[in-house]
Amino acid sequence: MFPGYPTDLFDLPVYGLARAEKQAMLNGVLQQLTAYHYRHCQAYQQMIDCSPFDFRNAAGDAQLPVAARLFKDLELASIHPTQVFRQMRSSGTSGQASKIALDGESARRQSQVLVKILQSWLGKQRRPMLLIDAPSTIKKAGSMTARAAGLQGVSLFGRHHCYALDDDMQLNVERVLAFCRQYEQQPVLIFGFTFLVWQRFIQALMTQGIRVSFSNAILIHGGGWKKMKEQAVTDKTFKAAIRTTLGNVSVHDYYGMVEQTGTIYVQCENGYLHTPVWSDVIIRNANDLSPLEHGESGLIQVNSVLPTSYPGHCILTEDLGTIIGEDDCQCGRLGKYFNVHGRVPKAQVKGCSDTFS
Amino acid sequence: MDTQQQLQQAFSDALGIPPEKVTDGLTYNTIPEWDSTAHMVLIAELENVFDVMLDTDDIIDMSSVAQAKLILQKYDVTFV
Numbered sequence: 124m125f126p127g128y129p130t131d132l133f134d135l136p137v138y139g140l141a142r143a144e145k146q147a148m149l150n151g152v153l154q155q156l157t158a159y160h161y162r163h164c165q166a167y168q169q170m171i172d173c174s175p176f177d178f179r180n181a182a183g184d185a186q187l188p189v190a191a192r193l194f195k196d197l198e199l200a201s202i203h204p205t206q207v208f209r210q211m212r213s214s215g216t217s218g219q220a221s222k223i224a225l226d227g228e229s230a231r232r233q234s235q236v237l238v239k240i241l242q243s244w245l246g247k248q249r250r251p252m253l254l255i256d257a258p259s260t261i262k263k264a265g266s267m268t269a270r271a272a273g274l275q276g277v278s279l280f281g282r283h284h285c286y287a288l289d290d291d292m293q294l295n296v297e298r299v300l301a302f303c304r305q306y307e308q309q310p311v312l313i314f315g316f317t318f319l320v321w322q323r324f325i326q327a328l329m330t331q332g333i334r335v336s337f338s339n340a341i342l343i344h345g346g347g348w349k350k351m352k353e354q355a356v357t358d359k360t361f362k363a364a365i366r367t368t369l370g371n372v373s374v375h376d377y378y379g380m381v382e383q384t385g386t387i388y389v390q391c392e393n394g395y396l397h398t399p400v401w402s403d404v405i406i407r408n409a410n411d412l413s414p415l416e417h418g419e420s421g422l423i424q425v426n427s428v429l430p431t432s433y434p435g436h437c438i439l440t441e442d443l444g445t446i447i448g449e450d451d452c453q454c455g456r457l458g459k460y461f462n463v464h465g466r467v468p469k470a471q472v473k474g475c476s477d478t479f480s
Numbered sequence: 481m482d483t484q485q486q487l488q489q490a491f492s493d494a495l496g497i498p499p500e501k502v503t504d505g506l507t508y509n510t511i512p513e514w515d516s517t518a519h520m521v522l523i524a525e526l527e528n529v530f531d532v533m534l535d536t537d538d539i540i541d542m543s544s545v546a547q548a549k550l551i552l553q554k555y556d557v558t559f560v
Binding site for chain 2: 208227234235238241242247248249261262275278279280282284
């Protein structure tokens with residue numbers, strides 16, 4: 124077991140630690156995580172050893188990130204195969220999926236942190252919940268997809284769960300309208316993946332000329348904007364269409380990935396994604412990987428204190444983003460806040476691995 | 481049925497296991513029947529049987545049958 128967590132680490136306020144204190148905490152834990160994975164994951168050890176990098180003398184925010192795509196090509200784990208409690212995989216429909224090995228302890232810690240983060244947006248009380256997905260999504264056997272994990276994690280915040288889609292992914296209008304009639308006047312939680320919410324829910328309602336008027340609903344959605352961009356839907360048009368179709372709904376996008384399940388980045392009222400206390404983002408120059416200043420666009424690196432069963436505490440994603448600032452968002456939450464612009468265009472991420480084949 | 485029996489029956493119904501397997505020491509995720517999906521069914525069942533509204537902390541904390549009793553006691557359900 125990883126021995127490096129300070130006591131009460133998971134009782135810290137989600138968005139309440141200012142820069143100096145947060146960075147001191149992260150530096151300590153991330154450096155110990157590197158040392159831990161160096162001892163427990165051979166492939167990770169080899170990666171570190173073949174670079175001139177000395178992790179023992181580097182600060183936490185200077186630890187070498189692992190490229191996200193390595194979790195697709197390799198099985199990177201710091202636990203023995205017999206200790207694997209659950210294997211997570213990305214829900215990507217194209218190409219290979221990432222495979223992440225969790226032991227019981229990691230799985231429990233991930234849900235604990237996800238709950239803490241969401242409680243700060245939703246409160247502790249559970250709400251009648253509309254899930255924009257099909258019931259079969261979580262029932263599929265085998266390893267768990269990021270989509271299923273999201274549905275399951277957020278379901279804790281709901282009661283009287285209603286799945287809006289049938290197993291053929293078509294909107295079940297009758298079921299949705301029955302839910303709306305019953306709970307329209309109550310605080311309601313709606314959750315789903317961005318493109319499903321848009322295409323299968325909002326657009327389906329609009330086509331059929333159906334409008335609902337929730338008096339106090341909150342929509343949490345995530346999963347990326349790739350398909351939305353193809354249809355030229357912006358965050359602004361998305362939110363406007365939701366309010367027209369569903370009434371008084373506060374809409375929050377979130378950014379997260381299967382390689383760091385648990386520490387999600389939720390969008391505030393001002394449209395920025397916020398880093399919780401247990402994780403951080405760094406923006407790097409896409410050409411030479413040097414760290415960039417706030418305001419500059421580059422590759423997003425995500426650091427999280429959670430991964431102990433696999434070396435995923437510092438990950439270089441293939442997403443582009445910009446840090447807007449730190450500790451000074453108008454919403455009052457502390458920590459860095461940022462925007463995500465989308466994936467790196469394909470041509471740029473082609474590595475040099477072909478030269479060895 | 482006393483509350484102890486009601487609790488046993490609720491676990492048995494929600495998880496699909498015989499009532500005699502429901503002991504204080506039974507722990508979340510240690511039997512295949514009590515996984516995260518069944519956990520939500522269990523929560524709904526306990527809310528119905530004992531007429532309580534559990535919050536998200538309760539759901540996370542309910543890691544065993546013994547814990548379930550402690551949590552329900554917060555809502556004035558007594559076990560003898």
